[in-house]
Amino acid sequence: GENVExxxxxxxxxxxxxxxxxxxxxxxxxxxxxxxxxxxxxxxxLIIDIxxxxxxxxxxxxxxxxxxxxxxxxxxxxxxxxxxxxxxFCAAIRETSGSRLTFGEGTQLTVNP
Amino acid sequence: xxxxxxxxxxxxCQRGTSLTIQCQVDSQVTxxxxxxxxxxxxxxxxxxxxxxxxxTYESGFVIDKFPISRPNLTFSTLTVSNMSPEDSSIYLxxxxxxxxxxxxxxxxxxxxx
Numbered sequence: 519g520e521n522v523e524x525x526x527x528x529x530x531x532x533x534x535x536x537x538x539x540x541x542x543x544x545x546x547x548x549x550x551x552x553x554x555x556x557x558x559x560x561x562x563x564l565i566i567d568i569x570x571x572x573x574x575x576x577x578x579x580x581x582x583x584x585x586x587x588x589x590x591x592x593x594x595x596x597x598x599x600x601x602x603x604x605x606x607f608c609a610a611i612r613e614t615s616g617s618r619l620t621f622g623e624g625t626q627l628t629v630n631p
Numbered sequence: 632x633x634x635x636x637x638x639x640x641x642x643x644c645q646r647g648t649s650l651t652i653q654c655q656v657d658s659q660v661t662x663x664x665x666x667x668x669x670x671x672x673x674x675x676x677x678x679x680x681x682x683x684x685x686x687t688y689e690s691g692f693v694i695d696k697f698p699i700s701r702p703n704l705t706f707s708t709l710t711v712s713n714m715s716p717e718d719s720s721i722y723l724x725x726x727x728x729x730x731x732x733x734x735x736x737x738x739x740x741x742x743x744x
Contacts (some may be wrong), residue, residue: 552732561723561735562674564632607673618664619725619733623673 520545522610524622532630537598539625541608542590548610551591552619553582557604565606566593598629633658633728637736644714644743651710652739654724659704664725665697668738674723680707714743 521544531537543551549570554562568575568582568591575582581594591610595602608622634657644650654663662681666674677697678686686699700708711718724736 550732561737564732564734567732618662618676618679621673 520548520610520612520620522608522620522622524608524625526625527623528626528628530628530630531598533598533600535598537593537595537602537627537629539593539606539608539627540590541592541610541622542588543610543620544589545610545612546586546589547612550611550613551582551584552609553593554607554609555604556607556624562607595627598627600629600631603627603629632732633660633726633734635724635726635734635736637724637739639739640737641740642742644741646715646743648714649710649712650714650741651708652722652724653708654706654726654736656705656726658728660726660728661704662727663701663707664727664733665699665707665709666723666725668721668723670721677709677722711741714741716743719743 524541552567553565555565556562566577566580566582568584573584579596584591605624605626607624609619611617611619636655638653664679665677667677668674676689677692678688678699680686680699680701682701682704696712698710719742722739725733728734
């Protein structure tokens with residue numbers, strides 16, 4: 519089955535700096551890679567996703583890049599703000615009938631004002 | 632995207648009893664998922680629930696302990712049976728919402744005393 523590794527487990531940045539979180543996956547057939555943000559005591563919220571037919575996707579201050587050859591994908595947050603502080607999870611899935619998401623272990627991002 | 636209502640939001644239960652958690656989706660979804668999340672950790676998949684068939688359980692989880700119902704395409708329940716303090720955790724349901732990815736319920740914080 520799929521295995522997803524996420525690094526770093528904790529990340530502390532100054533407000534305004536950029537933050538990068540990296541994930542690697544094992545199943546070369548995985549084709550959908552979402553990123554979730556989970557604030558303390560709340561549900562995971564989808565913030566951005568990418569499918570294997572593109573290499574990069576951007577939404578305002580958030581971007582995701584995908585390298586299918588190396589089997590890794592990364593979340594980039596620019597101009598970080600204190601409200602970006604949360605746990606971020608990457609996930610991967612091969613979108614076929616009966617498939618399910620495999621999550622990374624999470625990254626605790628702290629943005630210091 | 633699909634919106635999932637989950638209840639109860641929290642409960643404190645006596646050991647040896649059972650708790651049933653409900654999730655209602657505002658649209659029809661093929662697959663629903665049940666996760667457990669320990670504080671500060673990632674999401675662990677308990678089982679996948681498809682309408683009209685038995686749930687598929689992940690390694691380490693069994694139907695007798697975590698029976699699941701999926702009576703229609705908008706509703707599912709997870710029962711935590713014969714609870715012990717080790718079952719204290721956050722339980723989350725999730726649904727595959729087509730092109731909108733996977734969304735989550737708000738979670739049930741269970742404490743077993």
